[in-house]
Amino acid sequence: MVFSSLIFLFQFLPMVLLVYYISPKRLRNAVLLAASLVFYAWGEPLYILLMVFSTVFDYANGLLIERFRPRRRVAKTVLLISLAGNLGILGFYKYAGFVIDNLNGLFQLHLQAADLPLPIGLSFYTFQTMSYVIDVYRGKVQPQRNLIAFGTYVTMFPQLVAGPIVKYGDIARQLVSRNLTLKRFGKGAELFIRGLAKKMLLANNLGLLWTSVKTTPAEEMSMLGAWLGIAAFTLQIYFDFSGYSDMARGLAKMLGFNMKINFNYPYISRSVTEFWRRWHISLGSWFREYVYIPLGGNRTGIGKQLRNLLIVWFMTGLWHGASWNFIAWGLFFGGLVTLEKLFLLKWLKYVPRLGQHIYLLLAVAIGWVLFEFEQMDMAWIFVKSMFGGAANGWANFQALYDLSAYALILALSALCATPLPRLWLLRWTFRRRLVSVTVLPLLYLVALILSTAYLVAQTYNPFLYFRF
Template sequence: MLFDSVVFLFSFLPVVLILYYLAPGRLKEAVLLLANLVFYAWGEPVGVLVLICSVIFNYICGLDIAGKTKNRRRARLSLIINLAVNLGVLGFFKYGRAVLTGLGAVLPVDIPYQGERLPIGMTFYTFQILSYIIEVYRGNVKAQKNIMDFALYVTMFPKLLIGPVVRYPDIEKQLHTRQLSVGKLGEGMMYLVLGLMKKAVLADTIGVVYAKVISLETGQMSVLSAWLGCAAFALQIYYDFSGYSDMAVGLGKMLGFDLPKNFDHPYIAGSTTEFWYRWHTSLRGWFREYVYYPLGGGETDEGRQVRNILAVWLLVGLYHGLSWNYIVWGLYCGILMAAEKLFLWRMLDGLPGFLGHIYSIVLVLIGWVFFFSPGIGEALSYLGVMFGAGASGLVDDQGMYLLVTNLSWFIIMVLGLMPFIHKGFDSIADQGDKGWAVVNAAVYALIFAVCFAYLTTGPHGPFLYLAF
């Protein structure tokens, strides 16, 4: 079940909210846990068994590690075993198919078994489980003795499928103490509607442009078409992913939880480092806390700094899939960030602001080509067309048609990247008098009506990050 489905919006969510708000005391947790499992089992009837087994296993491991705090050697051994099991199971589902396919291509034997499909959301809930286990080992949090509270942390449906990746210390207290109010419910609904608009109206619409360009043969693609396709993907993945994240934050607020925002206007960045600092902030925080800092963080030795940055970005690439295009994309981003940290920052500091933005956007767009291409060869061919090599020309009829017919959408979406648009929505919501409250309600009701029209009649595709 997905947030942008009619079943979720008009059946599942209303029923859950009614039961949740009516349930007294601790029964709210039981209602929410049941809702989480139904939500996940709707699309993952087999995967829900893996999820339940993971919850039980890691609940026991957390208690085991906490009980060995006085013997760090035994606690460390338990931690290593837990990490090996969690990452091993994730690796089996995430990379098993790719590994066996690769072996089948090089070995002189037939390997009919191609591995199991990755259950939706498994990467995200595994990372959140690892946050809990590591923090218990470090002694920063107490082991959760109530299995229902631990299960709520892992399975909470607003963040279960695509995040945000919530670290356990950031939500521990909310599992026990959270406030429900009409104001928070209304705020959550506004986040939900804006996120739905990003996905159903903006991301899915511009995704059609990307699909048309990517379907062209390399020799049939002009420079203009190639840049339009890349820009369309960059906008699609932002509005798709940030839309889901906004919906997750909104649903969390409706249930009394404060989940972290996942995006902070990344396309206004003046460097690639700043761009990735603003993009998928919860995952960045996870890698910083549990990979970058343990490796030594930003040590004074420049060689180690480069090593740590590249190691993290190699893992970020592998996080997205066992494919050379993701590995090269991750290393490309890491090399840029290392170069900016070592020497490029001096040049960037001296540039006018708009040149820094152009520098950042161009390099990020080049990186997206590696991300969306099925392989390195295809990525290099596409990049070649973007810069004139192998292109059918600088401009062609197809490119001009796509530009002219979608120009208004490109303008709207570029404006939507700017902070002042969001501040405008916030200023309407923050007005205290009843008149503005009516205006605010009418604006969001209209947006929701438009979203519903697009959901039922417009182009519609799955959330892009469900693949990861």
């Protein structure tokens, strides 16, 4: 089940909200846990057992670490068992086939990998439970003794299948007590509708252009067509994932929870370093806190600091998928961040702001090519097409047609990827109080109606980050 589906919007969600709000406070975690299990089982009926095992496994590990805290070695052994178990599950389902395929190619072996589909959301909820156990071991959080409350944290359906990654410490108090007010519900509904509109009205339409360009044979590709395609994907993946995150945060707020922002207008950045402080913030925070800092962070001299950066970026690429293109994508950005730390950020200070933005957008566009093309030779051909090496010249009829057909949605999406529309809306409603209580709700209603209409009519409706 996905948020952008009629069954979720008009059956599952209203029923869950009704039961949740009429239930006594002491039962709301149980209601939310049950609803989340149904939500996950709707699309993954078998793998729900894996998620339940992961939940119970790390619930028990947290309690064992607390019990044996005075015996440091025993507590550390429990931590290592937890990490090995979680990484083992992740490795088996996500990376075993990749490793076996590469071993077969390298040593001419004939090993067979189990052909198992990747459980939806595995990378997200595994990182959540791992962070919980690590934080209990560090003494940053107290272990959760109520299994239902812990299960609610792990399986909460708003962020279960595609994040954001929520650390237990950020939500521990809310699992015990949270305020349900009409104002908070309204803010959550607004945030959810904004995310739904991002997904249905912008991301899906941009995705149609990218799908058309991506499947164009190399001999028919033009330079203009390549740039239109990667511009569409650059905006599509942003509105797809940030739209999902907005919907997740909105749903959580409607249920009384506050989740941290996951995207902060990354395309207005002026360096790759800044971009990754604004993009998928919860993932970057996770790797910084649980990998980069334990490796020594930036406290171990420039050589080890750069080593730590490259390890983190290798793992970031690998987290996104078991394929060499994701590793190349991670190392590409890791290399740029390393260069910026060494000297490039100092040089960029002397470049006009427009030049800094152009540098960032070019780097991101090339990165997204690596991200999307599993075959590295196809990625290289596409990048060459972007920079004058297209087999079909600068432009052709198809590219000019795409430009005329998609110019408006590309321009509107580029504008919406900046804070300007939000700032204009805030200024407009602040000065005209009557507008904020009449016109603004009407705008959200129109956005909901249009999104629903597109939902009924469209067959193209993927969530890109579900595959991770």
